[in-house]
Amino acid sequence: xxxxxxxxxxxxxxxxxxxxxxxxxxxxxxxxxxxxxxxxxxxxxxxxxxxxxxxxxxxxxxxxxxxxxxxxxxxxxxxxxxxxxxxxxxxxxxxxxxxxxxxxxxxxxxxxxxxxxxxxxxxxxxxxxxxxxxxxxxxxxxxxxxxxxxxxxxxxxxxxxxxxxxxxxxxxxxxxxxxxxxxxxxxxxxxxxxxxxxxxxxxxxxxxxxxxxxxxxxxxxxxxxxxxxxxxxxxxxxxxxxxxxxxxxxxxxxxxxxxxxxxxxxxxxxxxxxxxxxxxxxxxxxxxxxxxxxxxxxxxxxxxxxxxxxxxxxxxxxxxxxxxxxxxxxxxxxxxxxxxxxxxxxxxxxxxxxxxxxxxxxxxxxxxxxxxxxxxxxxxxx
Amino acid sequence: xxxxxxxxxxxxxxxxxxxxxxxxxxxxxxxxxxxxxxxxxxxxxxxxxxxxxxxxxxxxxxxxxxxxxxxxxxxxxxxxxxxxxxxxxxxxxxxxxxxxxxxxxxxxxxxxxxxxxxxxxxxxxxxxxxxxxxxxxxxxxxxxxxxxxxxxxxxxxxxxxxxxxxxxxxxxxxxxxxxxxxxxxxxxxxxxxxxxxxxxxxxxxxxxxxxxxxxxxxxxxxxxxxxxxxxxxxxxxxxxxxxxxxxxxxxxxxxxxxxxxxxxxxxxxxxxxxxxxxxxxxxxxxxxxxxxxxxxxxxxxxxxxxxxxxxxxxxxxxxxxxxxxxxxxxxxxxxxxxxxxxxxxxxxxxxxxxxxxxxxxxxxxxxxxxxxxxxxxxxxxx
Numbered sequence: 195x196x197x198x199x200x201x202x203x204x205x206x207x208x209x210x211x212x213x214x215x216x217x218x219x220x221x222x223x224x225x226x227x228x229x230x231x232x233x234x235x236x237x238x239x240x241x242x243x244x245x246x247x248x249x250x251x252x253x254x255x256x257x258x259x260x261x262x263x264x265x266x267x268x269x270x271x272x273x274x275x276x277x278x279x280x281x282x283x284x285x286x287x288x289x290x291x292x293x294x295x296x297x298x299x300x301x302x303x304x305x306x307x308x309x310x311x312x313x314x315x316x317x318x319x320x321x322x323x324x325x326x327x328x329x330x331x332x333x334x335x336x337x338x339x340x341x342x343x344x345x346x347x348x349x350x351x352x353x354x355x356x357x358x359x360x361x362x363x364x365x366x367x368x369x370x371x372x373x374x375x376x377x378x379x380x381x382x383x384x385x386x387x388x389x390x391x392x393x394x395x396x397x398x399x400x401x402x403x404x405x406x407x408x409x410x411x412x413x414x415x416x417x418x419x420x421x422x423x424x425x426x427x428x429x430x431x432x433x434x435x436x437x438x439x440x441x442x443x444x445x446x447x448x449x450x451x452x453x454x455x456x457x458x459x460x461x462x463x464x465x466x467x468x469x470x471x472x473x474x475x476x477x478x479x480x481x482x483x484x485x486x487x488x489x490x491x492x493x494x495x496x497x498x499x500x501x502x503x504x505x506x507x508x509x510x511x512x513x514x515x516x517x518x519x520x521x522x523x524x525x526x527x528x529x530x531x532x533x534x535x536x537x538x539x540x541x542x543x544x545x546x547x548x549x550x551x552x553x554x555x556x557x558x559x560x561x562x563x564x565x566x567x568x569x570x571x572x573x574x575x576x
Numbered sequence: 577x578x579x580x581x582x583x584x585x586x587x588x589x590x591x592x593x594x595x596x597x598x599x600x601x602x603x604x605x606x607x608x609x610x611x612x613x614x615x616x617x618x619x620x621x622x623x624x625x626x627x628x629x630x631x632x633x634x635x636x637x638x639x640x641x642x643x644x645x646x647x648x649x650x651x652x653x654x655x656x657x658x659x660x661x662x663x664x665x666x667x668x669x670x671x672x673x674x675x676x677x678x679x680x681x682x683x684x685x686x687x688x689x690x691x692x693x694x695x696x697x698x699x700x701x702x703x704x705x706x707x708x709x710x711x712x713x714x715x716x717x718x719x720x721x722x723x724x725x726x727x728x729x730x731x732x733x734x735x736x737x738x739x740x741x742x743x744x745x746x747x748x749x750x751x752x753x754x755x756x757x758x759x760x761x762x763x764x765x766x767x768x769x770x771x772x773x774x775x776x777x778x779x780x781x782x783x784x785x786x787x788x789x790x791x792x793x794x795x796x797x798x799x800x801x802x803x804x805x806x807x808x809x810x811x812x813x814x815x816x817x818x819x820x821x822x823x824x825x826x827x828x829x830x831x832x833x834x835x836x837x838x839x840x841x842x843x844x845x846x847x848x849x850x851x852x853x854x855x856x857x858x859x860x861x862x863x864x865x866x867x868x869x870x871x872x873x874x875x876x877x878x879x880x881x882x883x884x885x886x887x888x889x890x891x892x893x894x895x896x897x898x899x900x901x902x903x904x905x906x907x908x909x910x911x912x913x914x915x916x917x918x919x920x921x922x923x924x925x926x927x928x929x930x931x932x933x934x935x936x937x938x939x940x941x942x943x944x945x946x947x948x949x950x951x952x953x954x955x956x957x958x
Binding site: 213248251331332408409456459460465466469472478479480481519520521522523524525526528538566 | 902
């Protein structure tokens with residue numbers, strides 16, 4: 195068995211006896227390597243209590259069998275050092291709170307043809323499971339634009355925003371990755387079996403938890419850090435104040451990724467989390483995929499102009515003509531002489547200009563004098 | 577005639593022969609005083625062309641008659657030096673672009689019992705004339721909260737957001753001020769005659785344009801700077817990309833006032849201007865009146881907590897109980913032993929804790945083992 199194979203087997207073992215995001219065991223594995231950490235678990239006489247649980251599970255762990263079974267179902271176990279290992283995950287080194295989750299995973303279980311070292315620039319599109327139709331629409335539209343622009347979309351597999359994001363990316367024939375809290379061989383929620391099957395055949399499904407693992411709350415928390423770490427930025431589409439998407443956003447922030455949020459109506463509870471992120475300066479407001487591309491693009495790439503309304507008829511006038519137009523009453527007509535007084539110009543010149551303006555409908559000539567044309571009146575947003 | 581009366585008469589004259597926001601004439605009046613500037617207009621042999629129009633109108637100006645007529649209709653002309661003059665307007669000194677509008681007005685025409693030196697902390701609530709019902713609802717709600725909190729609401733008199741803002745302030749028995757582009761004696765739009773009449777009897781209506789003046793585009797542009805200058809901050813509720821509200825916002829920014837914007841659905845054109853303001857860093861996102869009070873409050877006043885969801889049942893558990901709860905499957909049940917393995921605790925202890933958790937519905941005991949209770953499942957936003 196080569197050194198690499200030995201290390202992979204050791205890491206598979208550690209993966210089987212620890213929970214995703216176990217800061218202590220994952221941290222030590224990163225520092226010592228899997229083989230050495232296993233030796234410690236097996237041989238150290240006086241193990242610190244936080245390692246006893248893992249050590250206690252060693253007897254029941256059968257990594258060879260699990261790896262074989264996985265391979266048979268075309269599930270691979272990718273570990274640091276593999277060509278496919280996504281270097282972005284190494285940013286998780288040392289990251290995490292003891293009682294929460296964190297650290298670089300010892301390995302990832304992957305299903306599907308999309309290699310993790312070929313994601314290219316990736317964007318997380320996350321949000322509430324109980325999203326509104328508005329949230330689903332925006333998530334799908336945004337993912338489609340990102341996918342069409344060659345960005346890999348990364349999300350969970352939940353109802354609502356996650357599903358809409360994958361759907362949008364697939365529709366635009368972009369790349370998309372689902373990161374699960376359960377085993378990559380499980381369809382959770384069951385209603386998404388068809389989508390997960392599609393991603394497994396054409397894209398990628400990733401999990402830190404071994405095949406067969408059930409979705410546990412603790413695994414969702416650990417999973418969120420992977421979504422943040424695998425991507426250059428996280429877009430929160432709709433998130434209530436208690437949404438897991440905010441957990442993903444705070445991981446993205448901790449990892450110095452770009453955090454973005456989509457606004458909604460202030461009367462919608464589903465947008466409260468996104469609004470709080472923007473209000474507190476924790477996220478940049480984005481309204482469309484192009485905004486995201488601009489924020490994540492290399493300097494000079496995807497630069498957007500400040501959004502302006504298209505030129506109105508007024509913009510094409512000479513300064514002189516505008517001076518006159520600005521002096522024409524909105525509602526009740528005025529004589530050319532009074533317009534001239536307001537504009538501070540000669541009456542003859544003003545009468546000429548008014549006749550010209552009337553031709554394009556800027557002004558209209560009533561029996562009692564001149565006033566703004568209907569179209570212009572409607573653009574005065576007073 | 578006292579010096580003050582002479583100066584007031586001079587400024588009334590200048591007001592009658594110039595357009596609101598005439599940067600050159602207003603600027604010189606501020607520097608020389610009204611009396612001296614009038615002398616220049618009357619006596620200087622070689623007037624610069626930009627002053628010829630104003631000088632040309634001198635013959636037709638009858639300030640005494642206008643002031644008398646105004647007084648008869650309980651309209652007062654407030655000038656710098658009067659007790660009622662709002663000092664905040666002096667921030668406009670030197671502000672303005674030649675071809676646009678700007679500067680400190682030579683005086684203001686005011687109708688209504690609310691004195692301009694008694695506005696106290698004031699907030700501009702502005703937005704699109706063609707607002708959505710959502711925008712009207714938010715504007716009214718926000719103005720009501722501001723009014724109830726003792727803030728004076730300032731806006732225009734247009735359809736949509738302006739109207740909703742006054743309505744909200746009045747409903748909350750707060751103070752509100754309408755700043756018009758036409759004379760304070762005119763009802764424009766006509767549909768708002770009743771509202772304007774109410775404001776004229778119980779609040780205040782202000783204009784830089786003399787009584788009887790028609791609403792002209794140039795006067796709306798000049799009017800916007802007054803709304804910004806009279807207030808500590810401007811809230812843009814709904815604004816299309818070409819909305820006059822954005823002009824008010826940029827005046828507020830130029831005058832170092834706080835600029836705020838209310839988000840809406842990204843699919844709504846009526847919110848594009850507000851979103852662009854936030855996206856570009858030109859405005860702070862606000863979702864409710866309390867946010868505005870916090871931003872405008874004196875330091876330490878109206879401090880808001882970061883918005884959190886109310887504590888869930890989970891928050892009231894011991895760390896130990898949470899460890900167990902986190903290890904309980906979301907969907908398909910697991911034995912107490914496997915929960916214990918995941919949690920890294922003893923099976924007996926876990927069984928005890930599970931029974932306790934079941935009592936509050938955190939978990940439920942199925943024939944095949946334990947899983948999360950319905951209520952808890954629904955809070956896992958995966």
